[in-house]
Structures are given as C-alpha cells and as structure tokens.
Amino acid sequence: MGESRMSKNQFIKYLKNGDVVDSIFAVKYKKPPKPYRYGFYFEFRVSDKTGEMTAKYWGDGNEGSIKEVYERFQTGDVIHITGEIGEFKDKLEVALDTASTVRKCAPTEYNIEDFVAKTDKNVEQMMSELMSIVNSIENSHLSALLNSFFLDTNFVEKFKDCPCSIQRHQNYIGGLLEHTLNVVKLCDAMGAIHPLLDRGLLLTGAMLHDIGKIEEYAVTTSIDISEEGMLRGHLIIGEQMVLNKIKGLEEFPETLRMKMAHIILSHHGLNEYGSPKEPQFPEALAIYYADECDAKVDYSIRLKKEAETEDLWIYTKDFGHIYLR
Numbered sequence: 001m002g003e004s005r006m007s008k009n010q011f012i013k014y015l016k017n018g019d020v021v022d023s024i025f026a027v028k029y030k031k032p033p034k035p036y037r038y039g040f041y042f043e044f045r046v047s048d049k050t051g052e053m054t055a056k057y058w059g060d061g062n063e064g065s066i067k068e069v070y071e072r073f074q075t076g077d078v079i080h081i082t083g084e085i086g087e088f089k090d091k092l093e094v095a096l097d098t099a100s101t102v103r104k105c106a107p108t109e110y111n112i113e114d115f116v117a118k119t120d121k122n123v124e125q126m127m128s129e130l131m132s133i134v135n136s137i138e139n140s141h142l143s144a145l146l147n148s149f150f151l152d153t154n155f156v157e158k159f160k161d162c163p164c165s166i167q168r169h170q171n172y173i174g175g176l177l178e179h180t181l182n183v184v185k186l187c188d189a190m191g192a193i194h195p196l197l198d199r200g201l202l203l204t205g206a207m208l209h210d211i212g213k214i215e216e217y218a219v220t221t222s223i224d225i226s227e228e229g230m231l232r233g234h235l236i237i238g239e240q241m242v243l244n245k246i247k248g249l250e251e252f253p254e255t256l257r258m259k260m261a262h263i264i265l266s267h268h269g270l271n272e273y274g275s276p277k278e279p280q281f282p283e284a285l286a287i288y289y290a291d292e293c294d295a296k297v298d299y300s301i302r303l304k305k306e307a308e309t310e311d312l313w314i315y316t317k318d319f320g321h322i323y324l325r
Contacts, residue, residue: 006080007107013050013306019085021094024105026115026221028052028075033059033066040066046081046094049117049172055081055094055104069102070094076220078105078115115221116163117173123160133184134207134306139200141252145260146204148245149211158214161233166223169298174281176213180293183209186290194282201256202283205263212238212264235274238287239264259283 006047010079025046033042039061059066073079079105083096096102134150137143149155164170164179187206191199212234218226228237239261246252246260262284268275269288279285296319304322307314313321 005111006109007050008110010051011114012046012048012053014086015053015092017085017092018089020082021085022101024078024080024083024114025055027073027075027079028222028224029075030073033063042066042070044109045098046079048115049113052087052095054091055083055096057096057100058098059225062099065098073103073104076222078107078110078221079103080105112221116219116223118180119170119172121174121178123174123177126174126181127156127160130177130181130184130207133188133203137200137204139204141249141256142200142204143162144249145242145245145252146207148249149208155214159211160229162214163219163221163223164210164213164216164295165223166217169295169302171223173219176210179298180207180210182294183287183299185288186293187286190286191288194286196282198283198285201263203285205260205287207268207284208238208242208260209264209267209291210234210238211241212236215241226271233274235265235268235276263287283299 006024008024009216010021013027015021020261026050028045028047030044031042033040036058039059040063041056041058043054043056046053057066057069059069070088080101081094081096083094086095087091088128090210111315123147131150134143137146149159160177162176163172164175165174170176170179170207184206187202188199191197191202213229215237216226216229216234218224218229244259245259259281262277262280264282266275266279267288269292270278278287300319300322303314303316303319304324307322307324309324312325313323315321
C-alpha cells in the first residue's frame, strides 16, 4: 500500500460497544502470544490523544501465523487495525481476528497530533511570561541558577515540549510549562500576601520544582515514563539537575543550596505522595500547596469538561463527587 497520510476518523474516547473499528492507533505495549481454547491470541494496548484501550487478536491454531502478526509492529508504532468493540469485565476493548487488518504505518501516514495532545495555550507567550519572572529575581545566586537552565536552548526546548503527567493534570505537550507558570503565579500571589516570604527563593523553587520531568517522561506516539523516571522519579532527577548546576556556580551559599534541594525533594508534601522529605520552611510549604492546588484544580476541570452524562454529578476516585452544573 502507498504511504499517503491517513485521516484518523475514530478516537478511543468515542468508541461504543458494538462499533466496527477501522482506524489508526499508537501502540502502548504488547504481550506475547498465549494459547486459548481455539488456538493462540495476544493482547496489546492502543492509544490516541483521547485515551487508551486494550486490544486482543484472536488467532486460530496456527502458532506461526499469529507470531507473524505479532511481529508486524512494536511498542511506539502507529498501526492501522480493523476489528469490533466488545466488553470484557465491564471495560471496552477491541477484538481482532484472522480477517482483521493489522498493519504498521509509516511516519508519513499519520499526524502525531492525533496521538499526543498539545496545550491550547500559546507556548511562546507562556515562555516569554516565565522569562520575565526569571529576569525579575534579584538574588544574584538564584538568578545565575535560573539562567543556567533558561538560557540553555536545549533545556528550554525540552521544557516547552514536556507534558506534566501521563494521564492526569496537564497531560499534553506544553503541559509542564503551563503548570510551572501557574505554580509561579500562585506563589507570587502568596508572596504578595505574605511579604516575609523570600520571593527569590519562592519563585526560583516554583520555576524549577518539576524540571526532572523532562527526563522522567518519554514522548513518542504516546506519553510514557522513561526507565530513569520509573527507577528514580522526577523529584530525585530534578534535585540532581539543580545540584549539578550549582556546582558550576561560584560562591553559591551552602544554606541556599540545601534549601533549593529541599524544595525539589519536598514539593509532593508527604512521604506517602512520593516526597522523601516533607516541607520544613515556609517557601517549601507554599510551593507544595501551589503545586497541589494547580494540579488538582486542572484535573478536576478536565473531568468535569469530559463528563458524558445527564446526571448532576459524576463520582471520581480522586475527588469524590463533582457537581456538573
């Protein structure tokens, strides 16, 4: 077949039980073939910018033929499949069989925007706004630390392209920049209300609190966690990034170094939320609450926006009831 760009006409969020599927999807993972009553089958996970769904290919007794289908694609590929939506244990999934199409697509055949969502805000405008705050920091040591990151073109490009989560708040390209700017604004407002807070420390910590996410997440045809992200996490990665930069700065005060490290390590607030240390001074506490506030408000807004019901409420594991009017 040719490699003309395919129009993605079906999205996971809108698929219903009984729908016939004929579209392209990204592959999140796949599991090796296993025997079942009538032959062999294998399971894989498909995704697009609206969600994820399990798919199962049901083969016959020819083990070689199902292995051939299994080996046509890899995790991270975009594939064209045909099948039908069914239900298993109250969850929708795609059922494929030996008559189904399973074909790996070339990069020229699809638009990456169909699989990984982007912020609807102006990235360059947000970056300009953040840089104006970077330039307002009066403490020379903190200013030098910020410039070591934000005057680094390679870092800035990664920062602008990074999502803030895989499935929750600001889970799209540009999400990290959007969330960081929101947290900085919240912290700046708290600084105005509480002038005894150290503004330079507060805003520098807010701007750098999540930088480890540029190494924690891997963005290809979907948003996933990297090996380093899985094994270490963005708090530990971010702390190391900050400490490595500080090593290259002359006469950086030791107490300030420890405070910056503590802010990164404590910004999830509680040990059970992933913070190895809990906030121990006001600026660290303010950053934790600002981070938590933006993350939860953004996620709850999205859940309300995406609710598909005529009921007045939806119930969620994270927030309990969300009123929809």
